Amino acid sequence: MILKSQVEWALHCCAILAGLPEGRYLSTKALAEFHGLPKEYLSKALQSLSQAGLVHTTLGPSGGYRLARSPEELTFLDIVEAVEGKTRTFVCNEIRANNPCRPKDHCDSAPCAIARVMWGADEAWRQKLRSVTLADLGRTLAQELPPSLWQDTIDWVEDRAG
């Protein structure tokens, strides 16, 4: 059970978009070149972000993507769920219904204990992702990256932004 690589791509792209000057847009082409990713396929991930309403887009030359909300209001969970979907990682196939001892008219009112535990763990995972915003990530990166690399990256983005 491994998250799709599109999740990593989307997170990186959002991290870059978070540093974009107000009102500017960055194209799929620029994002793909920056990360060394296949442009067409990365486009699918960005479309997921767009459909989820996390980013805003414009067409034409100098078009592309920008964040739809402030980095303070965009969490890791938003991005992960946009790409990976909101389905819980544990699916219950109701195999308890096959229990040969069970009377035919028996009807289960509630999800069983096993499913509840698994869903609880799933929720803990989501809660952790919900607790970190893009703004938090930006602060950490600014602290940890060598200042020159950080500045060069900002310049590169600004240069390619439409």
Place this chain on the structure above:
Amino acid sequence: MILKSQVEWALHCCAILAGLPEGRYLSTKALAEFHGLPKEYLSKALQSLSQAGLVHTTLGPSGGYRLARSPEELTFLDIVEAVEGKTRTFVCNEIRANNPCRPKDHCDSAPCAIARVMWGADEAWRQKLRSVTLADLGRTLAQELPPSLWQDTIDWVEDRAG
């Protein structure tokens, strides 16, 4: 990103094994019939449990599986990791290495901030699973299931146990 169904199967089988009288064994065949699952494939899941040391096995007629430890010492995480593996759900492909601004001699000492957040969420998920034991599950089930069904199931298992 969805857990394999073998995880659900393994959890259900362990729940049954937890109710097995001391020293008795329950075969793949019985477990498969009880849950309405393909015997050969369920066998793979049980082999995973065996390789992880969670269950003890014997061969021959009246052979099968029993728990290797007390239900108090067996957590959901043990079972999930035995079947699903211990690999973290977020894999880092080091796409930051493709950043065109990065000097060629640059060497990343630590995993980046994005990966750390994702791995933190993964750990929260595991921690939650680690906090529930098979004994906890047994107590919940005994409380929630209709007493007659509970008793019938115990009898069925006892009848099929070698």
Place this chain on the structure above:
DNA sequence: CTAAATAGGGATATCCATTGTCCGTAATAG
């Protein structure tokens, strides 16, 4: 106005993990 660049989306091919089946081998109980 025209041409180039862009997001979006459908169709398709490839790869790979999951799911499932089959069979041979060694061990063990009766």
Place this chain on the structure above:
DNA sequence: CTATTACGGACAATGGATATCCCTATTTAG
């Protein structure tokens, strides 16, 4: 000895993830 079992290797079927290609509508640059 015989039936039953766990175990493991080989293999097929399925489906989701990955990746590419191409067409369309829209918008900006010139």
